[in-house]
Amino acid sequence: MSISEILELIEIADECLSVATGKTLTIHQKEILKQVIDGRKLKEVRLEGYSDLTVQRLFCPELWKLLSEATGQKVSIRTVPLVLKNLKNLMQPPIDRTKQxxxxxxxxxxxxxxxxxxxxxxxxxxxxxxxxxxxxxxxxxxxxxxxxxxxxxxxxxxxxxxxxxxxxxxxxxxxxxxxxxxxxxxxxxxxxxxxxxxxxxxxxxxxxxxxxxxxxxxxxxxxxxxxxxxxxxxxxxxxxxxxxxxxxxxxxxxxxxxxxxxxxxxxxxxxxxxxxxxxxxxxxxxxxxxxxxxxxxxxxxxxxxxxxxxxxxxxLSVLTKTDALQLIYHETQEKKITLTETNLYKLYERTGGIPIAIHYAVGQIAGGYSADYVLEQLTQANGDLARFCFEHSVALIQGQLAHQLLMSLSLFTQPISREMWIELSLPEDFSNVSSIENSSGNVVERALVQLQELSLIVLDSNLYSLLPLTREYAIAELKNYPVFEQNIRERWLNWCLKLAQTHKREHGWDWKTQDDVLEAEWGNIQPIIEWCMHEGRYNELYTLWKSFEAHIYLRGDRKDRSKCWNEHFEWMDWLIQTAQQRDLAVAAEVMSSRGWLLTALGQPEYFQEADRLYVEAWSLRHHQSLEFQLNLAVNIMALRVHQAQFETVQPWFEQAMQLLERHPLSETERLLQLSRIHYYQGRVQFHAGAYESAEFHFKTALDCAQAINWQRVIWRSRNWLADIAIQQGKWTVATHLLMQGLQIAESERGTYQTAFYQRSLANLAMAQGDRAAAQHWAIEAINCFRRLDMPSEARELNSLLQTLQIGTG
Known part of the structure; x- marks a missing residue:
């Protein structure tokens, strides 16, 4: 359903509620309706600043009750789109705010x-x-x-x-x-x-x-x-x-x-x-x-x-996303121009919901400028829009501490705490934040009040941020003060390096759960890494990449993998090209890591690129340790399994075992590599139909992983053991393994793990002849795979649905 259709249905709901009860939909209720009409399930509905439990158990039921009273029909998350569509069809003529x-x-x-x-x-x-x-x-x-x-x-x-x-x-x-x-x-x-x-x-x-x-x-x-x-x-x-x-x-x-x-x-x-x-x-x-x-x-x-x-x-804050999109749609309709869905959302993001920016942008497009040109010009700090919105306000604080605070806050795309902001913003002789805030006149407090009075900053739950247009203007201001900019960017980089050191995993393979602190700051980390590339800060970028590597991989367990990792690929490409001139050992290390992520994306075009990187990394292996060579050999085993080139796995298995015997590893590292080797051998045997041999390898992998508490291999091995049990007709064993694994995956919000367990549950239900359960689990898994941008797995399950003659709609 297009955004215009969604907004029209929300407007109908709002009008119906107003007529029946005298109330209007709140900002949060409109956002819930937008997500539900757009196809989200209850557990997928999110509101910024509220827990999922509050949204699902308080806000949503209250909204359904209000709409039921207003429409005289039973409204629930499943029926609300249909009820509103029926109301739309019954309205002759449809609601028209212009008539008002x-x-x-x-x-x-x-x-x-x-x-x-x-x-x-x-x-x-x-x-x-x-x-x-x-x-x-x-x-x-x-x-x-x-x-x-x-x-x-x-x-x-x-x-x-x-x-x-x-x-x-x-x-x-x-x-x-x-x-x-x-x-x-x-x-x-x-x-x-x-x-x-x-x-x-x-x-x-x-x-x-x-x-x-x-x-x-x-x-x-x-x-x-x-x-x-x-x-x-x-x-x-x-x-x-x-x-x-x-x-x-x-x-x-x-x-x-x-x-x-x-x-x-x-x-x-x-x-x-x-x-x-x-x-x-x-x-x-x-x-x-x-x-x-x-x-x-x-x-x-x-x-x-x-x-x-x-x-x-x-x-008066900026327009909500729903109202901003509605205003954009109204303006384009009135000026008789058409914007793509992508540009509608881009326009909202660039304007940040500031009405005059929306009017200005749509008017420019109606005047003949291309949408791409206008979207680019919106962020120009010397343009008419920026001057109108900010020039006078910023002039009032020019040369004051408030001005410095504003410019330093522009470096952060995500909200930050007061303490972090002040610590990073103040000059070196003001390094003691506590003493400044308690000093005569309390200069920091006055500066913060100035910025709030002028509505230049956004304060929400004790976190500070800037609107998109304000941020662009403040960044341009920062460039006018090169000495201050250099100092503040160095402190900005040091903050990130300190964060990386604090949250670095003791073991790079220890990818158990996502670090919520890093995830909360990720929007602020990305610009720092991009700045390092732009400024040629090789050593700092390598340190950041090494520290955040595990977290980056884990982000792909919850979200669209290609979207999460594309930016990371840019950083790795830069590191590879620079390291090839400086340090071939680092070049090989980053090539291997990039190949691993490409393999995990699971698509043929990525496999080819991973193959090329592994060949080049293997040619540089002598610049690295035997431990690295062992890890690379197992990575290549994994790629061959993903490529379904099972006959080529054995040489790499033998190579890995030889390296394992030659290199005196710590017990933890030895068990780590053994669990990986047996895991991929198990997949080869499963494909060959040798289920007893596959079971041996997966149980061995599981034992090794449990000894070092490597959760990722533990849940994957159990998933494959359940698949073996399905093939052997051991329904009780399979059910126990899958339901236990699914519960753990959902509790850790691991979309990737959840998807594979749901896929196996669909296969189990199919084997048992339970068509309804097979359909349910297949659809659940497809939705997860689509969110992760894993089309091959989604297509496989669509084939299962077609076999059931149900289809996915």
């Missing part, structure tokens, strides 16, 4: 702003007037997409029942603060002149005054200078209020007298005052003082600002 916007337009069509219908000398408004005076700017878009929760929250704050008089809407530049406030103001305007239930939740006002200190406007073709005079001072704001009220003459009067006149006039009307772009107002303290001290209780005031914590705050 049209209702707004129809309602306000006769309401002209004061400039068109009033003069400064107009008769004073009476409290019984049926029209609302306002000077709201025109909508910049035909349909307001998303932000329903924020709109509801702001409408509640504006209601007479809420005691809040001063409200601030804050957020990073371009996040849609002004658009949100104008949308809410129009809903309030329409509430006074429409009987439509859609507007009845909005409060009404006699007067709505809009002032803006904004100096520039970003369009898809350029950054435009505002021609009309912006309201950048308190005096400008007072005069704008006077003009909208229409009966106040401020000519020749002092600012104090003007305030008194406006204050008296406002006391007679329920007024909504909007002050847009506080950060570009001159002497903002004067304006804040006026709002705090001089506004009568009949006035509700909203300011928009990039600084947080001014009044009662409504913080």
């Amino acid at each position: 916007r049209n209702r707004v337009s129809d309602s306000i069509g006769a309401l002209e702003p004061y400039e068109n219908s009033l003069s400064p000398n107009s008769v004073a408004l009476s409290t019984s007037s049926t029209s609302t005076r306002h000077n709201l700017p025109a909508h910049t878009c035909s349909t307001f997409v998303g932000r329903e929760q924020e709109i509801a929250q702001l409408l509640e704050l504006l209601s007479p029942q809420h005691r809040a008089r001063l409200i601030s809407v804050d957020g990073i530049g371009g996040v849609g603060k002004t658009s949100l406030v104008v949308e809410v103001a129009y809903r309030c305007l329409c509430a006074a002149h429409s009987a439509d239930d859609w507007f009845q939740k909005a409060p009404t006002f006699d007067v709505i005054v809009f002032t803006s200190a904004k100096q520039h406007f970003l369009t898809s073709f350029s950054l435009l200078q505002r021609i009309s005079r912006p309201q950048r001072t308190l005096k400008d704001i007072i005069q704008q209020i006077a003009r909208v009220l229409g009966d106040i003459n401020t000519t020749g009067k002092s600012i104090e007298d003007q305030i008194e006149l406006v204050k008296d006039a406002l006391a007679r009307f329920q007024t909504l005052l909007i002050i847009d772009n506080l950060e570009t107002i001159e002497n903002p303290q004067d304006v804040l003082s006026f709002l705090y001290c001089d506004l009568p209780p009949t006035v509700k005031a909203i300011i928009t600002t990039r600084k947080q914590g001014i009044f009662l705050p409504l913080h």
Whole structure:
């Protein structure tokens, strides 16, 4: 199902819930629906920041209950797509948010702003007037997409029942603060002149005054200078209020007298005052003082600002993924352009859910630029978009510690802790973080507050990060300070080397469970390795590769293998090419490791490349130890088994046994290599149908692996022993081995292990004549193999399904 179809069904669910219960879907509920409609099973539904148990046992059942009440049908994870599709078919015409916007337009069509219908000398408004005076700017878009929760929250704050008089809407530049406030103001305007239930939740006002200190406007073709005079001072704001009220003459009067006149006039009307772009107002303290001290209780005031914590705050973050994709889809439809699914998602990732960036990008594409060009230009720090969103904010901290912290944080693509960030960011004479934070004035604390006030950083669960566009801008800033950049990058690299040393496995083969610390930091590790390649840091890159080799292999047990390992192949290629000029022993070592990963990918085109690497590594074996040569010989055995070249395994078996006898290994290393040798011999015998011989080799491999607690060979040997039991008709033995192994694999979230156990369970059920169970386990295994990008194994099981005449759909 395409993203547009998924978003349409989510919109239908949201509308249905709103009509039936007055509630709307939360961000998390929309994300759950998106994943479920897209085909995920319950155990695959994920929400960032929440445990799987919370999502599966709390959030999902609550959502199904809400939708069941709203639709009058039994909704579950299995039925929700069908229920929503049926609702879509029954709706004539389908839900159209644009019509809601049209209702707004129809309602306000006769309401002209004061400039068109009033003069400064107009008769004073009476409290019984049926029209609302306002000077709201025109909508910049035909349909307001998303932000329903924020709109509801702001409408509640504006209601007479809420005691809040001063409200601030804050957020990073371009996040849609002004658009949100104008949308809410129009809903309030329409509430006074429409009987439509859609507007009845909005409060009404006699007067709505809009002032803006904004100096520039970003369009898809350029950054435009505002021609009309912006309201950048308190005096400008007072005069704008006077003009909208229409009966106040401020000519020749002092600012104090003007305030008194406006204050008296406002006391007679329920007024909504909007002050847009506080950060570009001159002497903002004067304006804040006026709002705090001089506004009568009949006035509700909203300011928009990039600084947080001014009044009662409504913080505007970036759009959720669902809303951002919906906005992109809406914009492309409106501008009559088509984007591929890939480019839709790329656009979301590059913009990070910032609405103005989405409008800008789609507008550029509609103007004739290619999608690839626009996506590339979005990250240019000297472009109009970056200048509009960040230039003013960054100028406020230029040359300060906050500026350094911002630039250093740009090196990290994943959130990091406060302690790590500060330790890496501060100059050498500030190396003692504790003393700095406790020093006079607490300079670090003030710097962090500055960055948060300006919405330049994201704080979530005590971890700090940057939005994608902010990060690109900060990286460009960093390049303007080469000495600071060099220092900070050295500390960045040292942090990674320290992390590698801390989490290095004692034994490179000891691949039991994935290191969660390394996985959490992996997004921050990758750019460091790429930087090492770019800067020619051979020794450091070799150290990092050696330390992370086991973790990289294990990542392929849980995710798309080719995707996980492709980046790793680039690092290994660089190491091989560089080592061939520096150290042939390292070149052979990396060739062997690369060949092993290519073998594990299990596809013919990769086998050919692995073969070439092994031949070259074998030619360099004399530069390495006998232990390395033994390991390489067993690797080649493994490749021949994967290639189904069983007749060529024996020479390498004999070579491995000779090396094993010649080289005095530690007991651990001897058992390690023996377990591998017998494991692959077992596979050769199994293929030949010599099940008793295969059983001997797998049991020997299992005994050796258990002696050193090598979990990977333990579970694989048991899996093959179960397959032998299936061939021998020993159902009870096979069932026990497989169910025990599956339970362990699932508890360790090992998708690779799980897939093979499920495949064997499908074969067991097939042998027993249980077609339903065979179908179940085959489909489960296929899904795992597809997630791991293992098409050969998936095709094998599809053949089994076809044999059962079920098919996979």
